[in-house]
Amino acid sequence: MRFLGYTLGDESAPIPPPSPELFEAMGTLLEDATKAGVLVATGGLAPTSMAAKITLKDGEFTVVDGPFTEAKELIGGWALMECRDLAEAIEWSKRFVAVIGEGEVRVRPADAVWDEDGGYGPE
C-alpha cells in the first residue's frame, strides 16, 4: 500500500538550515528506507517565496507570486512510501520527523481511488 508522508510547517516560524548532523541522519534514514524497499520517491519543497499560485475562476486565470504568508500549514518535505499498512507508514513517518527533531508529519494513503459510488478505498 502506498502512503504519502509530508511535513507541515508555518512559514512565519522559519526552520533553521539543517545541520551537518541532520543531513547525515536524514541520509542514513533515506538509505535505510530504500534498502527496506519502502522509499518510492521523496523530495522537499522550496519556500512559498519561490512559489506561484494559479487560480481559475469564471474562465479566467489569475497567477500570483509568493510568498503566501496567510497560509498556516505548508508542506515542506514529502516521502512516498510502500508499506504493508498504515501502522508501518506511521512508524517510518515517526522516524522522518525524529530526524528533523520536532514538528508535524501527516500520512495519507496514496494508492486508493474513488469508486463509482463516491467511496474511497483501495482497489
Add this chain to the structure above:
Amino acid sequence: MSITDPTTAIEAVFRIEFARLVAGLTRFVGDVGLAEELAQDALVDALVQWPEHGTPRNPGAWLMTVGKRKAIDRFRRDRNLDDKYAQLGRDGESHEPRSAAPPGTHGSFEDHIDDDVLRLMFVACHPMLPVAARTALTLRLVGGLTTAEIARAYLEPEATVKQRILRAKRAIAKAGVPFEVPEGEDRAARLGSVLEVVYLIFNEGYSATAGTDWTRPALCAEGLRLGRGLAELAPDDAEVHGLVALMEIQSSRLHARRGPDGEPVLLHEQDRHRWDRLLINRGLAALDRVRALDGSRGPYALQAAIAACHAVAFRVEDTDWPRVVTLYGELSEIAPSPIVELNRAVAVSMAFGPDAGLDLVDQLGASGTLDGYHLLYGVRGDLLEKLGRPIEAAAEFRRAAALTQNGSERQLLAERADALQPIE
C-alpha cells in the same frame, strides 16, 4: 485495532526491524532458527516494556541488544552449547549499542548489517530446499510476515506453513549451510535461486494461480519490496535490477488488470491511463542500471525490456511489436521455454498478422510441450477469432477455460466462447 493502539505500533516496528534483527542474530548465534526464536523473545519483551517505558529512540538496536542477551542466557543454561558460547566470547562481539547512532536512525547500529541481511536471503533461498519452503522461509525471515499471513496469502492452512518453515530450518541446520554470501562460480546459481523466489512471490500476487482473485496486491508489494531491497544490497548484479525493472513495470498495471467486478483485463484491453507512471519510470530507471552493468541479455532484463515496450506505448497501436518480437527471439535463445515461444507467437501475430502467429502456435501445439496449458488454447482461440473462424475459436476458449485454475480467468474464457458460439 485502533491505529493508535500501542501493540499495533510495536508490531509495526518489529516487522520493519525483523529482517535485520534475524540477520544480525544469525551472525551472532550461527543458526537461523535460533535467531528467529530470539527475535520473537525480544518482541515479547518489547510488548511489555515499551508501553511502560516508552519506545526506544533506536528500536532496532534495543531489540538486537535484548536478542543477544537472551542468546547468551541460553548458552549459559545449556551445557551442550558451551562451545558455541565460548566461541561468542572469543569473537569479542560487542552487544552494546554504539553510542554514535543518532536518534531516529538504526542503520548505523550494526556494522555490516546489510551484508547480514543479504546472507540471510541467500540462506533462506538455498537451492537444497523445495521452492515452497524457500518462499515461506523468505517471507517469514526476510519479509517478516507471520505464518498466519503467509498461510492466508497462499490459501493454505497455517499448520502446513509452520511445518514447512520448521522443516526448512532443520534442513539448513543439518546441512550446515554457512551464513555467507556466495562468491565465484557458486554466486550466479545461488543468486538465481534468490531471484526465483522473489519473482515467485511477486507472481503469486500478480496472477494468482489459485483462488478467485485475479491479483493479490499485497504479495506483489512484498515481492517488489524484497526485490528493491535486494537491488540495494547487491547493486552490481545486473539481473537483480532486471528483475526489479520487470516487477516495477508489471506492478504499474495492477489497477488496470482487474475490471470492476474483479475480472481479468488483458494487456491489449487495459485502460493505459490507469497504469502507474511512477512505477513505469522506476522500472525504466532500473533498466538503465541493467544497461550500465552490460546486463541487457539476462533473462529478467529481457523480460523487463519487453514489458518496457508495452509500458512506453500510450496506446496498443503504438507498441513497437517488431522490437518485442526481436526481444522474444533473444529470450528464446537465452532462456528458452514453451511459454516464451507462445509469447513470441503472440508478438509475431501483432507484428506480422494472425496467420504468422497461428503458424507458430500450431507448431507449438504439435510439439506437445504446452499440452494442458490453458494459455496455449487461449492464444489459439484469439488468433482464430481474428482470422474469422469463430466456431474453432470458441472450442479453443472452452478448452482453455476447462484447464485454468483461476476462477476469474475461467469465467472470462467461457464468456469469450459463448460470445462466438452461444450454447443453445
